[in-house]
Every structure is written in structure tokens, then in C-alpha cells.
Amino acid sequence: MAFRHYNQNQLVLFPHTFDDLIPMDHPVRIVNEVLDKINISTLLDAYRKEGNPSYHPLMMLKVMVFAYMENMYSSRKIEKGMRENVLFMWLSNMNIADHNTIARFRSQKLQTAFKDVFTQVVLLLAEEGLITLKQIYTDGTKIEAQAGRYTFVWGKSIKTNKEKMLKQLEELWKYAQSIASDEDKDPEPPEFREINKEKIQKTVESINQKLKGSKIADKKGGAKAKAKLNYIRNNFEKNLDKYQQQEEILAERGSYSKTDTDATFMRMKEDHMKNGQLKPAYNAQISTENQFILNYTLHQTPADINTLASHMENFKDNIGQEKFCEIESLTADAGYGSEENYELLEKLEIEAFVKYNTFDKEQNQNYQSKNKTFSKEHLHYNQEKDFYVCPMGQRMEKNHESCQTTKTGFEQTLSHYKAKNCQGCPLRSMCHQSKENRSIERNHNLERHKELTRKRLKSEEGIEKRKKRCYDVEPVFANLKHNHHFKRFMLKSLKKVEIEFGLHALAHNLRKKVA
Structure with a gap:
């Protein structure tokens, strides 16, 4: 029988190199190439000049990002990879950091510098034409914290x-x-x-x-x-x-939670009992384009509606005012539909394709026919003289205005209208159930935004964006959670989970670039 030559003691004139063992199109080369282009001055600031020489931060960064691309999140497994895995050996040039050094690098050294690293990679993707930073899609998901579920x-x-x-x-x-x-x-x-x-x-x-x-x-x-x-x-x-x-x-x-005081108890959709139990978690918000993550933020509030302002402010701080002004539109689901968010996007001159809470119901013919006559949304309004007309033709004059402040400090102005006499009206039982004359309150600024949003969402562009949102931002979360098993944080505290989520986001972008 014929066999290929095999002799472990055979000497060679030129020793084998790791470079010969790694294909030219392997993802590890993409990690090496992309991270070689970024400026790591902010990362260098995290190191002291005194003491023993440290492992080079660029090498550590490359190893960490590639580990997350390979679904390797444990510092001990990363250390093992640096000892035994050819890809890690090539990337680290045979440097082997112990698991404590790897853990400290992730939780401490990257704290102030990682968002800058992530943003530089996003701008590189824009230079290559993979993204435009003009049409963005925003959504959020809740990720369980590394905390006791019953220490609340x-x-x-x-x-x-x-x-x-x-x-x-x-x-x-x-x-x-x-x-x-x-x-x-x-x-x-x-x-x-x-x-x-x-x-x-x-x-x-x-x-x-x-x-x-x-x-x-x-x-x-x-x-x-x-x-x-x-x-x-x-x-x-x-x-x-x-x-x-x-x-x-x-x-x-x-x-x-007592075991991670930064984590807030939120109702989670993913649960082994399928009943949406309350668990300590963080609300992760991302903005995407072509399934690339452009920005991410972590929040302690469970409602998406209160996260958009700080998320957009963080986005602007990261990419700079000039690039931020190039954003043309933002598409999001009804979880973000509020007067405050519409005002914010209008002020930023970003076209809002953001549903309000009743938009989907309005598309139902049964909902429209049921509420067409008597709901306050369908009462005739005379904008010039500022009064409503009830179904019987009676004028409902404005009697006063009131102001209310939301949890985030946003002030809303409400106008109150009341009919003069509902006694003896044959439609009263169908019109309202109040013992007094019918009264309504209207937020005219919110109604103005809803009307503009309704027209945008029903336009051809709006329909296209609503369809694209489902296969732009939502698959990113599905990929992270189900394909890469990121359903629970490994680190504790808000600052550390931001780094952890950022590593997942950067690894996702580089995987997408390779694909």
C-alpha cells in the first residue's frame, strides 16, 4: 500500500510558519487588517509608564475581538486559544497572556477607549462603501444581567x-x-x-x-x-x-438586583416557562444599516420610548457633528412613538419613520368603522377658530389648557374642550358614558406629528422602510442571541456590560464584512 511520507523527526531547511497555515481569506486576517488601521492612542492612555512591560494593547485587542468572533467569551478559553490555537498564535505572535490579564484588559483597559475603537471601525466601513450613515434603523432588546434572579x-x-x-x-x-x-x-x-x-x-x-x-x-x-x-x-x-x-x-x-446594583428587573420574552418572568437585565439599543451596527448604548430603563434621546446624543458624540448631520432618516417601531421623540428628530432634521401606538390598528378596517363616528380622533376640528364639532353638530369650545411633564422632563401642552349641553341627545349613550357634558383633551403638537408620520409611513418610501426594518435591525439581535449564544452578560455593572456588548457588536460587524 502507498502512503504519504510521515516522519516527525524529519528536519526541514526552512521551518514552517503560521502564515503558511492560514488561508488568505480567513476572518482572522480581516481582524488583523482592520485593527491595524485604527488609532489606539485612547487605549494607550489606559496604561502607566511605570512597572513591568505590558502586553501590547493592539495585540490584546485583536485577540479579544477575534475571540468574540469565534464565540469564545471566557478569559480561560481565550488563554487556552493563545496556547494551542494556530490562529491565535499567529495573531498574538506567540505571546501568551494569562486569563487574569485578559479579564483585566477587557473590564478595565477597554473601559474608556473601546467606544472610540468601535466608532473608528464604523467609519472605516463607511469609507469602503459598506454603509452610508444616512438611513438608520433603531431597535432595542433586553439582555439578562449576571445577577441573582431573586435578590431584588x-x-x-x-x-x-x-x-x-x-x-x-x-x-x-x-x-x-x-x-x-x-x-x-x-x-x-x-x-x-x-x-x-x-x-x-x-x-x-x-x-x-x-x-x-x-x-x-x-x-x-x-x-x-x-x-x-x-x-x-x-x-x-x-x-x-x-x-x-x-x-x-x-x-x-x-x-x-443586590448582586448587580446597576441591573433593573425587566420582563423578559425569552424564558424557559414561556411566561415572561421578571429578571435583572439591561436594555440594549442599537442603530443599524445593512445589518451593520452603527451605534449601541446600554440603558437601565425597560421602556424603549425613553432611550432614544440619550442614544442619539451618544451617536453624535461618537461620530462627530459633521457625520451626524448626514443622517437623513430614522426608522423604528411603535415603541419609540412619542411627542418627545418626534420633537427630537424634527429638531435634528432627521426624517422620522417611527410608528405611533395606534398606527397598526388604524390599518384595520374594522377598527376604522368602529371608531369613525364617535372617537375624538374623528371629530371635526376647526383649526382657525379652535373648536371641535360633536356628532350632533354641537360646538365644543376650548375652556382651558394644562401642562404635564413626563418622567424625562419633557413638557406637554394639553387643550381641553367641552360640549355645552348633552342632555336629551339621542346619541349620548353611543357618544360618551359621562354623567356630565362630553369633554375631550387634545395634544395638538402630538396630533401634528402623528399626521406627518402617518403620511410618511403610508408613502412608497415609508412602506419600503417599514419592510426593511424587519430584515435590517431585528436579524442582528437574532444573530447575536441565537447564533452566537449571547443571551446573558458575563460581566457586572453598567460600564462593564457596555464593553461586553461592544465587543459583540464589533465582532458582528467584522463577521458581516467578511461575509
């Missing part, structure tokens, strides 16, 4: 516990008043509206004096009252300190 703190629970503390103080104070002698009774009760240390101390001292000075305390449950007083004295101030610390961590959020 809820803002509403803190509020409830404080109210219970106030109630216990008030009940004990009333009991002390009931058994105190006439001369020891307080003429005016203290205000039990807001609890603080000073109020606890004064109230406890006052109750204690009344219980000590009363001769009938033992006959009327005095022992139980004294036990409650001791519990209040020993625990209430400590609990108040604990609640204050928790409220500082919460800030404007409704919840957080």
Missing part, C-alpha cells in the same frame, strides 16, 4: 415599609395618649406624613415618658406596648438608613 429590591416595597413604620409609630403614640394622665397629654398630635430619624427619636422619647408615667399601663397592654417601643428604638433608625441607601441606588428606577 423594589422601590414600591421601600415606600410601603416606610408607611408601615409611620403607622406603627402613630398607633403606639395614640395608645400612649390614651393611658396618659390629662396633664401629660399633648394638645396637638405630631404629623405622621414623612418619617425621619428626628421624628422617630422625638416620638419614641414622648411615648416612653407617657408609658413610664402611667400607672395603668400594665393593665391595658403596657408590656406589649413597651416591647413595640423597644423594637422601634432598636430597629427603625437602622432600617431608615438601609432604605436611604437603597433609594440612592435606585435613583429613578423601580428596582435593582
Whole structure:
């Protein structure tokens, strides 16, 4: 039988090189080529001049990005790859960093520099003509945090516990008043509206004096009252300190996890029970074009509607004012449809193809016929004289305006209209259920934006963009989660998960470039 020559001890005149073993079109060469073009001065600033020489940050960056392209996220597996994998050996030039060095590089050295690295790669993709930075598609998804699912703190629970503390103080104070002698009774009760240390101390001292000075305390449950007083004295101030610390961590959020205080509990779609359980998570927002990720941000709020302003501000800071002004349109789903977001995009001179919450329902003929006559959206409005006309032809004059502020601080102006006389109207039961005359409130600025958006979305361009959104931004999340198993963060804290998501985003862009 004929076999190829095999001798492990055979000497060769010219030793083999890793370069001979790697195909010219292999993705590792793309990583090497692209990252060689970027400026890493911001990354160099993360290193100190003193101490032992460090591994070169460009080498570490290349290894890290390529590892994420290969679905290799563990620092120990990356270290193993640098020892055993030809691709990593070629990329690192036979340098082998231990897993602790790799972990520190990812979580510390990249903290301030990675977004700049990512943006430079995006601009390189634009120079190559793979993207234009003109038509962008924005969407968000929730990714589970590396935190305990049952180590939660809820803002509403803190509020409830404080109210219970106030109630216990008030009940004990009333009991002390009931058994105190006439001369020891307080003429005016203290205000039990807001609890603080000073109020606890004064109230406890006052109750204690009344219980000590009363001769009938033992006959009327005095022992139980004294036990409650001791519990209040020993625990209430400590609990108040604990609640204050928790409220500082919460800030404007409704919840957080004790094992990752930056993570907020959000309702997740992906769940083993398929019932959408609440889990600690982060809200990841991306903007894409041709399935390339142009920008990403991580948020602690579960609602997409409140993320667009900071996401666009971050985008502008990264690519610069000049490039940002080249953006022509933004397409997003109804989760972003709000007056604040429409105003923002109008101010930025970006054409908004963003659905509002009832747009899809309006396309249903049954919805239109059901609401055509009596809904406030279909009442005739005289813009010149500023009044509405009810289905019976009665004028509904504006009686006042009101202002309200959203959670993000955006001010909305509402106009209120009321009919003069609905009594005896044959259509009253179908028109409204109020016992008084019908009244409506309208946000004219929001209605103006909705009308403009309705025309855009129904145009040929709008229909095309609505179709493209489904296969531009959404497949990116599907690819990251299902093909590359990125369903849960490995790192903790907002700053670190931003780096982790950024590595996934950059790896996705380079994989897309190779494809």
C-alpha cells in the first residue's frame, strides 16, 4: 500500500510558519487588517509608564475581538486559544497572556477607549462603501444581567415599609395618649406624613415618658406596648438608613438586583416557562444599516420610548457633528412613538419613520368603522377658530389648557374642550358614558406629528422602510442571541456590560464584512 511520507523527526531547511497555515481569506486576517488601521492612542492612555512591560494593547485587542468572533467569551478559553490555537498564535505572535490579564484588559483597559475603537471601525466601513450613515434603523432588546434572579429590591416595597413604620409609630403614640394622665397629654398630635430619624427619636422619647408615667399601663397592654417601643428604638433608625441607601441606588428606577446594583428587573420574552418572568437585565439599543451596527448604548430603563434621546446624543458624540448631520432618516417601531421623540428628530432634521401606538390598528378596517363616528380622533376640528364639532353638530369650545411633564422632563401642552349641553341627545349613550357634558383633551403638537408620520409611513418610501426594518435591525439581535449564544452578560455593572456588548457588536460587524 502507498502512503504519504510521515516522519516527525524529519528536519526541514526552512521551518514552517503560521502564515503558511492560514488561508488568505480567513476572518482572522480581516481582524488583523482592520485593527491595524485604527488609532489606539485612547487605549494607550489606559496604561502607566511605570512597572513591568505590558502586553501590547493592539495585540490584546485583536485577540479579544477575534475571540468574540469565534464565540469564545471566557478569559480561560481565550488563554487556552493563545496556547494551542494556530490562529491565535499567529495573531498574538506567540505571546501568551494569562486569563487574569485578559479579564483585566477587557473590564478595565477597554473601559474608556473601546467606544472610540468601535466608532473608528464604523467609519472605516463607511469609507469602503459598506454603509452610508444616512438611513438608520433603531431597535432595542433586553439582555439578562449576571445577577441573582431573586435578590431584588423594589422601590414600591421601600415606600410601603416606610408607611408601615409611620403607622406603627402613630398607633403606639395614640395608645400612649390614651393611658396618659390629662396633664401629660399633648394638645396637638405630631404629623405622621414623612418619617425621619428626628421624628422617630422625638416620638419614641414622648411615648416612653407617657408609658413610664402611667400607672395603668400594665393593665391595658403596657408590656406589649413597651416591647413595640423597644423594637422601634432598636430597629427603625437602622432600617431608615438601609432604605436611604437603597433609594440612592435606585435613583429613578423601580428596582435593582443586590448582586448587580446597576441591573433593573425587566420582563423578559425569552424564558424557559414561556411566561415572561421578571429578571435583572439591561436594555440594549442599537442603530443599524445593512445589518451593520452603527451605534449601541446600554440603558437601565425597560421602556424603549425613553432611550432614544440619550442614544442619539451618544451617536453624535461618537461620530462627530459633521457625520451626524448626514443622517437623513430614522426608522423604528411603535415603541419609540412619542411627542418627545418626534420633537427630537424634527429638531435634528432627521426624517422620522417611527410608528405611533395606534398606527397598526388604524390599518384595520374594522377598527376604522368602529371608531369613525364617535372617537375624538374623528371629530371635526376647526383649526382657525379652535373648536371641535360633536356628532350632533354641537360646538365644543376650548375652556382651558394644562401642562404635564413626563418622567424625562419633557413638557406637554394639553387643550381641553367641552360640549355645552348633552342632555336629551339621542346619541349620548353611543357618544360618551359621562354623567356630565362630553369633554375631550387634545395634544395638538402630538396630533401634528402623528399626521406627518402617518403620511410618511403610508408613502412608497415609508412602506419600503417599514419592510426593511424587519430584515435590517431585528436579524442582528437574532444573530447575536441565537447564533452566537449571547443571551446573558458575563460581566457586572453598567460600564462593564457596555464593553461586553461592544465587543459583540464589533465582532458582528467584522463577521458581516467578511461575509
